[in-house]
Structures are given as C-alpha cells and as structure tokens.
Amino acid sequence: MAKSNLKKTFLxxxxxxxxxFVQILGICSTLAVTNKLDNTLVMTLGVMFTTALxxxxxxxxxxxxxxxxxxxxxxxxIATYVIIVDIALKAYYPEMWKQLGPYVGLIITxxxxxxxxxxxxxxxxxxPSLIDGLASGMGYAYVLLIIAFFRELLGTGTLWGYQVLGxxxxxxxxxxxxxxxxxxxxxxxxxxxxxxxxEETNE
Amino acid sequence: xxxxxxxxxxxxxxIFTSNILLTNYLGMCSFLAVSKELETSAGLGIAVTFVMAxxxxxxxxxxxxxxVPFQLEYLRFIVFIIVIAxxxxxxxxxxxxxxxxxxxxxxIFLPLITVNCAILGASLFMVIREYTFMTSFxxxxxxxxxxxxxxxxxxxxxxxxxxxxxPYGLEGAGIALIIAGFMAMAFMGFNGMISxx
Numbered sequence: 302m303a304k305s306n307l308k309k310t311f312l313x314x315x316x317x318x319x320x321x322f323v324q325i326l327g328i329c330s331t332l333a334v335t336n337k338l339d340n341t342l343v344m345t346l347g348v349m350f351t352t353a354l355x356x357x358x359x360x361x362x363x364x365x366x367x368x369x370x371x372x373x374x375x376x377x378x379i380a381t382y383v384i385i386v387d388i389a390l391k392a393y394y395p396e397m398w399k400q401l402g403p404y405v406g407l408i409i410t411x412x413x414x415x416x417x418x419x420x421x422x423x424x425x426x427x428x429p430s431l432i433d434g435l436a437s438g439m440g441y442a443y444v445l446l447i448i449a450f451f452r453e454l455l456g457t458g459t460l461w462g463y464q465v466l467g468x469x470x471x472x473x474x475x476x477x478x479x480x481x482x483x484x485x486x487x488x489x490x491x492x493x494x495x496x497x498x499x500e501e502t503n504e
Numbered sequence: 505x506x507x508x509x510x511x512x513x514x515x516x517x518x519i520f521t522s523n524i525l526l527t528n529y530l531g532m533c534s535f536l537a538v539s540k541e542l543e544t545s546a547g548l549g550i551a552v553t554f555v556m557a558x559x560x561x562x563x564x565x566x567x568x569x570x571x572v573p574f575q576l577e578y579l580r581f582i583v584f585i586i587v588i589a590x591x592x593x594x595x596x597x598x599x600x601x602x603x604x605x606x607x608x609x610x611x612i613f614l615p616l617i618t619v620n621c622a623i624l625g626a627s628l629f630m631v632i633r634e635y636t637f638m639t640s641f642x643x644x645x646x647x648x649x650x651x652x653x654x655x656x657x658x659x660x661x662x663x664x665x666x667x668x669x670x671p672y673g674l675e676g677a678g679i680a681l682i683i684a685g686f687m688a689m690a691f692m693g694f695n696g697m698i699s700x701x
Binding site for chain 1: 526527528529530531532533536578579580581582585589618619620621622624625628629631632671672673674676677678679681682684685686688689692
C-alpha cells in the first residue's frame with residue numbers, strides 16, 4: 302500500500318499533474334536558457350536538486366515552523382540550496398556558470414519549488430516529499446529538454462554543440478531568439494493538451 | 505558613451521530592446537495569470553515598476569556597502585530576496601496607513617510581487633553587468649516600465665480575444681504564449697535603436 306502510494310507520488314507530476322503543461326508554473330527562469338541543450342540540462346538539474354531537497358528539508362521541519370513566518374523560512378531554505386548549486390557550478394564548471402548568468406539565482410523565485418512545498422511538503426512525511434519534489438523537477442526537466450532539443454536543432458542545426466544537420470539546412474534564427482521559446486512552448490502545450498489531456502477528461 | 509548618457513541609454517534599452525519579460529522571460533507566471541483584465545494588469549504593472557526601481561537601488565547599496573566589503577557576495581541571493589520582501593511589506597503597511605484608495609488599488613498585488621522573478625532578476629542582472637548606482641536605478645525603472653508595457657499590451661489583446669474561438673488545446677496559456685511570441689518579435693524591431701550589454 303505504502304509502496305504504491307510512493308509510486309503514485311512519483312508518477313503524477315510526470316504526466317497528469319505536470320508542472321509545465323498542466324499547471325503552467327515556473328517557466329520564468331528556465332525558458333530563457335532553452336536555446337541550447339547543455340544549458341538546459343544543467344539548469345534543470347539545478348531545479349531538480351533544489352525542489353527535491355528543499356521539499357525534504359521543509360517536510361522535516363514542518364512541525365516546528367510557525368505558520369506566520371512559513372514563507373520566509375521556505376524562501377531561506379530554497380535560497381540555501383540555490384547558493385549551493387551556484388557555488389558548485391562556479392567551482393567546477395565556470396564557463397557554464399558564466400553563460401547561465403543570473404538564471405541560476407532565479408531558481409529561488411521559480412514557482413514550482415515554492416508550489417510543491419506549499420502543496421505537498423507541509424502536509425507530508427520527508428520521504429514522500431523528497432520523491433514528490435524530485436518527480437516535479439523531472440516532469441519539468443523533460444518538457445524543457447524537449448523544447449531545447451527542437452530549438453537548438455532548428456535554430457542552429459546542432460545538437461549538444463555538434464553539427465547534426467548538413468550544410469543544406471538553413472538555420473531558423475528565430476528559434477534561438479526569444480520568440481522561438483514562446484512559440485515552442487505554446488506548440489508543445491497545444492499538442493499535449495489536444496492529444497492527451499482531453500482524452501483523460503472524456504474517460 | 506558618455507557617463508551621463510549611459511543611464512539614459514540603459515533606461516530606454518530596458519524598456520524596448522531588452523524588455524525583461526519578452527527577451528528574458530522573467531515574470532512570466534504573474535504575466536500569464538493576471539493579464540486577463542486591463543485594469544488589474546495596469547495595477548500590477550505599476551506596482552512592479554515602483555518596487556523594481558526601489559529595490560534595484562536598495563540592493564545596489566546593500567551589495568556595494570555591505571556584501572562587497574565583507575566579501576559576502578555569495579549571500580546575495582538570500583540578502584536580495586530579504587530586502588525585496590521587507591520592502592514590499594513596508595510599502596504595504598505605509599499604503600494601508602495613509603491611503604485607503606491606493607491600498608485597495610495596489611494592495612492586493614503587493615504580496616504577489618515578492619515572488620515575481622522579474623524583481624529579483626533585475627537586481628541580479630544589475631550585479632552581473634556591474635552598473636553604477638544611477639544606471640541601476642534607471643535600469644530598474646526601465647525594466648518595470650517595460651514589464652508594464654508588455655502586460656498591458658497583452659491584456660488589451662486578450663480582452664479582444666475573449667469572443668474568439670480558440671482551439672481547445674490552446675485555450676488559456678497556449679494562446680497567451682503565442683501572443684507573447686508575436687509581441688517579442690515586434691519588440692525585436694527595436695533592436696537597431698539601442699543596445700546594452
């Protein structure tokens with residue numbers, strides 16, 4: 302019983318309750334780096350790390366946090382993990398750190414992190430909270446990786462920096478510029494909603 | 505560019521060519537959620553402009569005179585967000601005390617602003633681009649005005665779209681993102697005018 306619950310906790314954010322295309326949360330900070338696959342991967346790993354561990358921490362502390370200052374405590378916990386991500390990235394991967402610029406810090410205001418804490422971690426035990434946070438981060442990550450895949454492929458003809466499409470390919474410059482991100486996300490949401498979400502409500 | 509003109513250039517650039525919403529995707533959450541009515545959008549936009557101009561200046565002072573001398577730059581995320589939250593709280597109390605009308609017009613938006621990524625984003629950009637105090641203030645003000653411009657344009661378009669028939673999958677966020685995409689393309693037209701980095 303307990304095991305199937307955990308499995309459900311893990312699977313819901315990946316599909317039915319996906320933070321991006323169902324709840325439309327948290328696209329702020331990460332959409333900006335989806336013009337390249339490697340940027341996106343590093344950024345989403347940072348989000349996964351932060352969501353999972355801050356959910357876990359808040360869940361451990363949930364009985365001791367006075368509800369009046371709960372937002373402040375949550376923000377501080379999130380910011381602590383984001384600082385860890387930032388420092389680690391700066392130390393081991395300085396080039397990437399430079400490219401991502403302020404966006405690593407903006408994970409703090411990513412609505413998914415705070416949203417999962419408010420909606421889940423405050424009422425649940427540490428382990429399910431950790432899994433919920435991790436799964437939400439993953440549900441978020443794969444959507445953005447798909448978007449980044451198409452933006453990089455169509456925008457520059459490369460994947461992960463390697464030339465994939467031959468010289469016959471005319472790069473769609475618009476895809477790596479800001480409007481491309483908006484269009485790709487809209488198209489993705491459209492396809493998913495038309496094909497999957499509708500069927501579920503009809504059943 | 506001369507010392508005097510640079511803040512002004514940054515001001516215009518942050519409204520048009522590097523609009524914080526349309527080129528950096530910051531503040532998307534409240535942008536998508538609130539842009540259904542013109543009036544509420546204007547209220548939120550004005551509140552964002554005000555808070556952004558004030559917090560970029562405040563954060564600049566804190567960063568330059570507290571964090572840098574003590575070599576605590578790595579704490580900037582926490583410190584900036586605390587400054588923003590405290591400032592918003594303070595403004596809320598001041599407005600509530602002195603102007604009831606303004607409180608009803610803007611008060612409900614203020615708590616939303618603490619978690620608006622654009623506000624923190626503006627402060628972080630300011631640090632990375634190493635702006636001076638004057639430039640930071642104009643950058644914050646310009647970014648806020650740019651955000652206001654974008655959300656009001658969006659609200660105007662969405663009000664017109666209310667009667668339009670939209671495919672099921674695109675209802676709500678989908679169509680809003682497509683409009684934002686077109687708006688971003690239109691704003692790219694300003695590119696030749698001015699640019700900052």
